[in-house]
Amino acid sequence: MSRSRQGSIVSYRPDIKVLDCTLRDGGLVNNFYFTDEFVKDLYLTNLKAGIDYMEFGYKASQEIFDPNKFGKWKFCREQDIRSIVGDNKTDMKISVMADVGRTDYKKDIPNRKDSVVDMIRVATYINTIPAAIEMLEDAKNKGYETTVNIMAVSKVNDQDLESGLELLAQSSADIIYVVDSFGAFYPEQMERLCYKYLDIAAKYNKKLGIHAHNNQQLAFANTIEALSLGVSYLDATVSGMGRGAGNCYMELLLGFLRNPRYNKVAVMNFVEKHIRKLKEEGAVWGYDIPYLLTGILNTHPSSAIRFIQENRTDYAMFYQELIDNAL
Amino acid sequence: MSRSRQGSIVSYRPDIKVLDCTLRDGGLVNNFYFTDEFVKDLYLTNLKAGIDYMEFGYKASQEIFDPNKFGKWKFCREQDIRSIVGDNKTDMKISVMADVGRTDYKKDIPNRKDSVVDMIRVATYINTIPAAIEMLEDAKNKGYETTVNIMAVSKVNDQDLESGLELLAQSSADIIYVVDSFGAFYPEQMERLCYKYLDIAAKYNKKLGIHAHNNQQLAFANTIEALSLGVSYLDATVSGMGRGAGNCYMELLLGFLRNPRYNKVAVMNFVEKHIRKLKEEGAVWGYDIPYLLTGILNTHPSSAIRFIQENRTDYAMFYQELIDNAL
Numbered sequence: 001m002s003r004s005r006q007g008s009i010v011s012y013r014p015d016i017k018v019l020d021c022t023l024r025d026g027g028l029v030n031n032f033y034f035t036d037e038f039v040k041d042l043y044l045t046n047l048k049a050g051i052d053y054m055e056f057g058y059k060a061s062q063e064i065f066d067p068n069k070f071g072k073w074k075f076c077r078e079q080d081i082r083s084i085v086g087d088n089k090t091d092m093k094i095s096v097m098a099d100v101g102r103t104d105y106k107k108d109i110p111n112r113k114d115s116v117v118d119m120i121r122v123a124t125y126i127n128t129i130p131a132a133i134e135m136l137e138d139a140k141n142k143g144y145e146t147t148v149n150i151m152a153v154s155k156v157n158d159q160d161l162e163s164g165l166e167l168l169a170q171s172s173a174d175i176i177y178v179v180d181s182f183g184a185f186y187p188e189q190m191e192r193l194c195y196k197y198l199d200i201a202a203k204y205n206k207k208l209g210i211h212a213h214n215n216q217q218l219a220f221a222n223t224i225e226a227l228s229l230g231v232s233y234l235d236a237t238v239s240g241m242g243r244g245a246g247n248c249y250m251e252l253l254l255g256f257l258r259n260p261r262y263n264k265v266a267v268m269n270f271v272e273k274h275i276r277k278l279k280e281e282g283a284v285w286g287y288d289i290p291y292l293l294t295g296i297l298n299t300h301p302s303s304a305i306r307f308i309q310e311n312r313t314d315y316a317m318f319y320q321e322l323i324d325n326a327l
Numbered sequence: 328m329s330r331s332r333q334g335s336i337v338s339y340r341p342d343i344k345v346l347d348c349t350l351r352d353g354g355l356v357n358n359f360y361f362t363d364e365f366v367k368d369l370y371l372t373n374l375k376a377g378i379d380y381m382e383f384g385y386k387a388s389q390e391i392f393d394p395n396k397f398g399k400w401k402f403c404r405e406q407d408i409r410s411i412v413g414d415n416k417t418d419m420k421i422s423v424m425a426d427v428g429r430t431d432y433k434k435d436i437p438n439r440k441d442s443v444v445d446m447i448r449v450a451t452y453i454n455t456i457p458a459a460i461e462m463l464e465d466a467k468n469k470g471y472e473t474t475v476n477i478m479a480v481s482k483v484n485d486q487d488l489e490s491g492l493e494l495l496a497q498s499s500a501d502i503i504y505v506v507d508s509f510g511a512f513y514p515e516q517m518e519r520l521c522y523k524y525l526d527i528a529a530k531y532n533k534k535l536g537i538h539a540h541n542n543q544q545l546a547f548a549n550t551i552e553a554l555s556l557g558v559s560y561l562d563a564t565v566s567g568m569g570r571g572a573g574n575c576y577m578e579l580l581l582g583f584l585r586n587p588r589y590n591k592v593a594v595m596n597f598v599e600k601h602i603r604k605l606k607e608e609g610a611v612w613g614y615d616i617p618y619l620l621t622g623i624l625n626t627h628p629s630s631a632i633r634f635i636q637e638n639r640t641d642y643a644m645f646y647q648e649l650i651d652n653a654l
Binding site for chain 1: 332336513514515516541543544545546547548551552555576578579582583592595596598599603616619620623640641642643646
């Protein structure tokens with residue numbers, strides 16, 4: 001793998017794919033209670049915008065999570081997706097995510113020929129990679145495209161990460177994602193991380209993806225950094241909607257990409273109709289000082305989410321609490 | 328000039344200097360009507376935070392701009408600065424900015440020995456560089472440190488830019504600023520631009536600075552990109568306060584820098600006390616779709632500021648208007 005920028009800013013790389021995970025990561029903001037109108041409009045928007053993959057949500061276990069306490073996109077039942085997309089006779093593919101240990105994938109994920117879903121995305125921590133590989137093999141045997149995210153790699157030492165990547169590279173995963181779960185990485189660090197993934201991807205002929213968080217207003221910067229180095233699957237959400245500081249903004253990403261298939265105006269129209277309303281109704285996400293602090297300290301945003309929910313503004317005290325608990 | 332990253336993320340470079348331009352760029356949001364309490368608290372905050380330079384505002388001509396229509400920091404009279412800082416017996420230096428053609432610098436800028444101001448920052452367009460050089464020589468002769476910003480370089484062709492930089496490099500300017508006036512540059516482009524400035528800076532023994540805008544949520548990313556390449560004077564504002572999409576957030580920048588002289592908590596305390604209040608009272612700045620669009624189209628944010636002031640949300644129509652007018 002040559003260590004240089006791939007492509008130029010004026011042209012485009014046909015290997016680039018954009019994945020909209022607004023419902024999935026955004027669902028963590030509102031417990032997946034999206035209106036059908038929102039979901040249908042987002043689907044139509046993504047078609048117009050040229051999005052390559054739309055993620056509808058999680059395949060969460062209904063044994064573990066009470067279906068009465070979450071919107072339907074936490075579970076992504078086949079009939080619920082079909083109520084939006086019909087048979088999805090389009091060239092946009094559909095993905096769902098399944099977390100290791102929180103899914104009854106053997107039972108809840110049908111064969112691909114019986115589903116409108118095209119891709120299963122598996123999320124794992126470093127210590128559950130063997131379980132993730134079982135899920136990936138199950139999905140591959142059922143006929144799906146597969147991706148795998150190793151979460152929280154900013155807390156994993158280099159040797160363990162390399163061992164984990166080797167295991168995943170030998171699995172049926174089609175695409176391995178570089179994930180900055182805590183919004184902790186600066187672009188220089190993202191560059192080093194990407195080269196580690198790119199070396200393994202080249203060796204085993206895998207593709208790579210990037211999923212970034214906006215704790216330090218770097219989700220977009222890290223996404224285009226990764227893409228310029230050769231990463232090709234790019235996650236983004238409308239207006240960055242996602243847990244805590246949120247994700248890479250789809251508007252920014254489509255503004256950057258030069259492939260004429262992408263249409264940022266469609267996404268802006270969706271923002272105008274739906275996102276302002278969602279925020280006015282009380283959904284809260286996006287860069288804020290508490291997320292900056294959890295990002296700097298390389299820790300989960302849950303305490304920052306609580307801080308904001310409690311309408312606290314004593315940032316200095318919160319920082320001390322984080323240092324006491326996190327380091 | 329070697330083309331590689333300078334320093335590492337774990338250590339720090341002692342040549343780095345941080346300049347707070349909240350009053351100056353932020354003054355463009357509220358016509359410089361800051362309360363004395365705000366300005367005094369910001370001064371004390373910057374002292375605690377280890378900021379190297381604090382910019383109080385502009386040295387604008389009172390012949391051109393009616394002092395009854397702007398707060399006092401548009402003019403930065405000596406007695407107004409002294410009412411905040413006394414004789415400024417601290418190690419934080421004070422700067423003011425003067426725009427070519429909008430200042431009576433010969434009359435309004437006293438000798439440095441009669442002033443608490445340490446540095447005069449000259450802002451110019453490519454076509455007024457000879458006038459900027461006259462101002463720089465005047466300031467240098469009066470005893471000041473000097474910087475020069477060439478604004479709107481994203482609209483200047485390479486040959487003109489190189490000619491302009493050569494002229495400035497032969498002037499008395501101590502520091503030449505790389506400025507992304509329209510928030511149009513991606514980090515890859517910022518890298519190329521910085522190398523152009525770095526080559527000339529090395530040849531003439533000048534230092535470089537960076538002043539970024541947040542139209543594409545890249546002000547912080549571009550600032551640390553420039554710094555990692557060897558740029559050493561870093562502009563930022565509290566919570567990114569500045570015209571349109573605003574600037575690099577001081578909180579993010581101090582979170583990144585490893586020099587123990589910098590204290591981000593002091594800035595967070597200022598945000599808690601003053602910035603939320605300022606926003607609640609109606610001051611508007613920060614990333615939004617209209618600024619993304621002017622950034623992408625490499626044009627001045629004035630039309631986007633108007634769009635937002637008029638409470639418009641028809642982004643698609645605005646984009647068409649921009650294309651009609653800007654290209």
